[in-house]
Amino acid sequence: MRSLLLAGILALLWGCSGSPDKNEASSSQSSEPQTVAVGDVNLRLPSGVPAEYALLDIGLVIFDPGIPKDPASLSKLGIFPEIRKAEARYLPYLLRRVLVDTQAWGAVRVLPKPDATAELQLTGKILVSDGSRLSVHIRANDASGRVWLDRAYTDVARTQDYPVALGGDPYIDLYRKISNDLLDFREKLSQDELARIRDVSLLQYAASLSPDAFAGFVTPDEEGNLVVRRLPAEDDPMLGRVQRIKNQEYLFIDNADEQYQELYDRMTPTYNLWRQNGRELAIYKEEYEERVANKEREGRRGTFAAMQQTYNAYSRSKEHDQDLDELAQGFNNEVAPTVMEVEGKVFRLNGSLESQYNEWRAILRSIFALETGLPPVE
Amino acid sequence: MMITPKKHPLSLFCLLACIFLSSLSHGQKLQNRNGKTVDFSGHWEMDYADSDNIQARLDTMVRELQRRAARQSNGNMNRSNSSMSMGSGSGYNSGPSVIGLAQMADMITQSQLLEVTQSDHEIKVKREQTFALSCEFYGDYFQTVETPFGNESCGWDSHQMLFRILLPEGVSIQHRFTLGPSGERLNVATTVVSDRVSYPFTLNRVYNRFEPGKSGISCEVTLTRGKVCTTEGSK
Numbered sequence: 374m375r376s377l378l379l380a381g382i383l384a385l386l387w388g389c390s391g392s393p394d395k396n397e398a399s400s401s402q403s404s405e406p407q408t409v410a411v412g413d414v415n416l417r418l419p420s421g422v423p424a425e426y427a428l429l430d431i432g433l434v435i436f437d438p439g440i441p442k443d444p445a446s447l448s449k450l451g452i453f454p455e456i457r458k459a460e461a462r463y464l465p466y467l468l469r470r471v472l473v474d475t476q477a478w479g480a481v482r483v484l485p486k487p488d489a490t491a492e493l494q495l496t497g498k499i500l501v502s503d504g505s506r507l508s509v510h511i512r513a514n515d516a517s518g519r520v521w522l523d524r525a526y527t528d529v530a531r532t533q534d535y536p537v538a539l540g541g542d543p544y545i546d547l548y549r550k551i552s553n554d555l556l557d558f559r560e561k562l563s564q565d566e567l568a569r570i571r572d573v574s575l576l577q578y579a580a581s582l583s584p585d586a587f588a589g590f591v592t593p594d595e596e597g598n599l600v601v602r603r604l605p606a607e608d609d610p611m612l613g614r615v616q617r618i619k620n621q622e623y624l625f626i627d628n629a630d631e632q633y634q635e636l637y638d639r640m641t642p643t644y645n646l647w648r649q650n651g652r653e654l655a656i657y658k659e660e661y662e663e664r665v666a667n668k669e670r671e672g673r674r675g676t677f678a679a680m681q682q683t684y685n686a687y688s689r690s691k692e693h694d695q696d697l698d699e700l701a702q703g704f705n706n707e708v709a710p711t712v713m714e715v716e717g718k719v720f721r722l723n724g725s726l727e728s729q730y731n732e733w734r735a736i737l738r739s740i741f742a743l744e745t746g747l748p749p750v751e
Numbered sequence: 752m753m754i755t756p757k758k759h760p761l762s763l764f765c766l767l768a769c770i771f772l773s774s775l776s777h778g779q780k781l782q783n784r785n786g787k788t789v790d791f792s793g794h795w796e797m798d799y800a801d802s803d804n805i806q807a808r809l810d811t812m813v814r815e816l817q818r819r820a821a822r823q824s825n826g827n828m829n830r831s832n833s834s835m836s837m838g839s840g841s842g843y844n845s846g847p848s849v850i851g852l853a854q855m856a857d858m859i860t861q862s863q864l865l866e867v868t869q870s871d872h873e874i875k876v877k878r879e880q881t882f883a884l885s886c887e888f889y890g891d892y893f894q895t896v897e898t899p900f901g902n903e904s905c906g907w908d909s910h911q912m913l914f915r916i917l918l919p920e921g922v923s924i925q926h927r928f929t930l931g932p933s934g935e936r937l938n939v940a941t942t943v944v945s946d947r948v949s950y951p952f953t954l955n956r957v958y959n960r961f962e963p964g965k966s967g968i969s970c971e972v973t974l975t976r977g978k979v980c981t982t983e984g985s986k
């Protein structure tokens with residue numbers, strides 16, 4: 374106990390010894406180093422219509438909300454967990470829209486959980502998210518395991534970003550930058566490399582359905598990336614079945630995707646208002662702090678006037694914080710039921726998808742066993 | 752938000768912080784002894800009859816300061832002692848400083864109504880016409896928060912909930928919440944300390960539990976639609 378208190382005293386004294394920069398403080402939601410803001414970004418489109426082999430399907434996994442495990446640290450970090458959970462579903466959907474707008478990719482889907490067989494999979498973690506700044510860590514890797522992106526992206530909102538225009542977003546440049554980086558990376562890959570990604574994806578998927586039948590088609594190289602060692606015949610009936618099952622699976626995923634779109638549509642007005650009000654409060658507080666710091670002292674130290682001035686400054690600052698809390702509560706009251714509803718629907722879809730999977734797998738294995746004369750795999 | 756003060760004179764502030772924190776390590780337990788928290792939740796209204804009279808408290812304080820001054824001057828007959836004088840000047844224990852302390856305590860404890868919400872790890876005391884006191888308690892330590900305008904700490908001291916605020920310029924405030932045995936009475940002892948007065952000023956405010964009138968309407972705040980109210984039956 375004493376050592377804890379001693380640590381507390383030292384921490385307080387350290388705090389007294391200097392004051393961190395305001396930017397540092399405002400972006401203290403994550404321990405990850407802050408990146409430079411992306412600035413103004415134009416969405417790059419592919420030159421010409423992309424070839425079929427380049428139209429990789431993208432799986433966008435809902436983001437890690439980046440909520441610290443220690444609940445005691447949430448208020449200090451200015452993180453509102455319910456809002457973060459909603460953002461974890463909202464932000465990937467927004468990124469999906471930008472990727473779709475480029476018409477540079479195949480199907481772009483928001484996935485409730487990672488899918489190792491996706492042709493190109495994007496995962497993200499929210500580092501900082503408030504009305505003034507958005508910072509997310511994005512990792513993109515293709516089915517072979519090749520890493521396309523693995524970095525943090527940051528964007529800052531400006532006054533003219535609010536109120537948010539219909540269909541707009543204060544951090545749209547961040548999403549455009551991610552999209553541009555993905556496109557840049559893809560354009561560096563050869564036709565053969567892109568075609569191999571699709572092969573690996575399909576064969577991995579096939580192996581997940583029938584490990585015995587598709588074992589050895591894809592194995593890791595020295596660097597751990599998956600490479601195709603051999604290909605089944607183009608008219609292989611098993612492969613045709615796998616493709617059909619995969620398409621069937623996409624039907625389910627597209628249903629889940631619709632739920633995320635519903636969340637996006639219903640959450641957008643509230644979320645934009647939350648960010649706008651949050652930013653205004655933060656700016657007001659910052660300016661207020663500056664005004665108070667520069668204000669002349671009233672009365673002699675120890676008099677009522679002097680003490681009242683000190684107390685009122687503290688009191689106003691607390692009221693600002695509590696306004697933000699109430700704003701968050703207003704957001705939760707409005708959006709939390711939608712998040713729960715959507716998650717419930719997605720969960721039910723996953724449940725039925727899983728049973729469908731199992732059924733398909735059993736059928737596939739039976740067919741395979743009948744065709745090959747091998748004993749069916751348990 | 753962990754932001755340390757920028758432009759305030761901090762030396763005395765930090766000294767007070769040290770004294771305050773080191774005092775914790777000596778006498779006080781930081782958690783409810785039974786490992787259980789006392790439930791303060793509910794609506795409370797001030798009972799003026801049982802609360803302290805500010806004038807009486809001020810008189811007591813002045814008498815105490817005068818007694819101390821007299822004792823000290825008797826012990827130091829040959830030494831002039833302007834610091835303990837109860838004059839109108841600007842020195843230690845001056846009249847304006849002592850009265851200022853009482854005025855501060857009165858101003859801080861004006862809220863007639865309190866609304867306390869409490870969970871396993873958090874308590875929030877909404878006070879009429881001023882900011883809410885809130886505390887998160889995880890484990891047996893005081894939660895401390897630094898803001899540019901003052902440092903806060905809070906936690907359990909046995910069955911009492913303590914909120915402490917260390918303000919710049921040598922002022923500190925403590926609210927000690929104690930629930931009566933029946934659970935129907937709440938005592939909030941507010942102590943204001945100034946480095947210009949040698950004696951703290953404490954004001955007890957007593958609150959009685961009450962049930963707010965039922966209007967049949969239940970409201971919640973939303974961002975896009977403002978306050979949304981529904982009749983309770985339809986919920």
